Amino acid sequence: EAGVTQFPSHSVIEKGQTVTLRCDPISGHDNLYWYRRVMGKEIKFLLHFVKESKQDESGMPNNRFLAERTGGTYSTLKVQPAELEDSGVYFCASSAGAHQETQYFGPGTRLLVL
């Protein structure tokens, strides 16, 4: 069974540009999460999808971040326009359920904004 996959693995962009990150969860997992780790800090929650609906987006930093999960399969996270402080590693995770369920993480996308 394939795990959580993310694309791209790395992205280097200039301030003000747009970047779109993609996550493909484990097949059959209704729950999809985005997290971010900024250098030197702990992994922080961004948002949680249940199928195509946003269950919790309390961790989204601001309106420059837009997450979608059309059709309840893969998800995209768009940053527009990117700022220097957006640099970090963006992880996607998925789980079969939400409550007490194990979340499986993807390899992450390393984003560097110059």
Added chain:
Amino acid sequence: QKEVEQNSGPLSVPEGAIASLNCTYSDRGSQSFFWYRQYSGKSPELIMFIYSNGDKEDGRFTAQLNKASQYVSLLIRDSQPSDSATYLCAVNGGTSYGKLTFGQGTILTVHP
């Protein structure tokens, strides 16, 4: 006060010794607790999860939970150099239904 706190280390133990990793959390309503291992540049990988007070053993790993003290720990017996990694404590439930709240991680080094 951070929601989930871990000693960032680094924790250095000799091969074959027991490594003890600790974590405290602030949300008393938290219900599930996870230990992830993360090698440099890789994704977090689940090691153990625990929901009930007491100990849970899986091979060389033992997770311990004390909800009254809001404390969870991970013991690694017979530590191997391959156990060298960052260990992340994560908490689910309570006010953070669904999402995981992570500690900063403890860097463990097992030297031969």
